[in-house]
Amino acid sequence: QVQLADSGGGSVQAGGSLRLSCTASGTVNSRRSMAWFRQAPEKSREEVALIWSGHGYTFYADSVKGRFTISQNSAKNTVYLQMNNLTPEDAGMYYCAASSSFVHGLPGSPEVFGYWGQGTQVAVSS
Numbered sequence: 001q002v003q004l005a006d007s008g009g010g011s012v013q014a015g016g017s018l019r020l021s022c023t024a025s026g027t028v029n030s031r032r033s034m035a036w037f038r039q040a041p042e043k044s045r046e047e048v049a050l051i052w053s054g055h056g057y058t059f060y061a062d063s064v065k066g067r068f069t070i071s072q073n074s075a076k077n078t079v080y081l082q083m084n085n086l087t088p089e090d091a092g093m094y095y096c097a098a099s100s101s102f103v104h105g106l107p108g109s110p111e112v113f114g115y116w117g118q119g120t121q122v123a124v125s126s
Helices: none
Strands: 003-007 010-013 018-025 033-039 046-052 058-060 068-073 078-083 092-099 120-125
Touching (some): 046 068, 046 078
Antiparallel strands (some): 018 078, 033 046, 092 120
């Protein structure tokens, strides 16, 4: 069983930055892939970044490349999402997710991920 606790959301102005954190518990084999999804009101959940645990391979949605960075601190069982140069289009609820398989790139289906955090809200004002 994996439990994910995501945090770090907030309200920023366009051009600002936030760093999201996702602290995981449970077996490492249950979270071979760690991802961040976001969901804006009345929109489907979108995967924005993915990392393979222990390998460091990272993948990004085109909409966030060059602005977002996903990273991992294995000793702390924590995955981060550094978000820079935020725009109003980045606003939404951000969710951390874990999969027991090595998910091959983006876009990824939420159904592949069996474990989810509770979400953290990101608001960006223009």
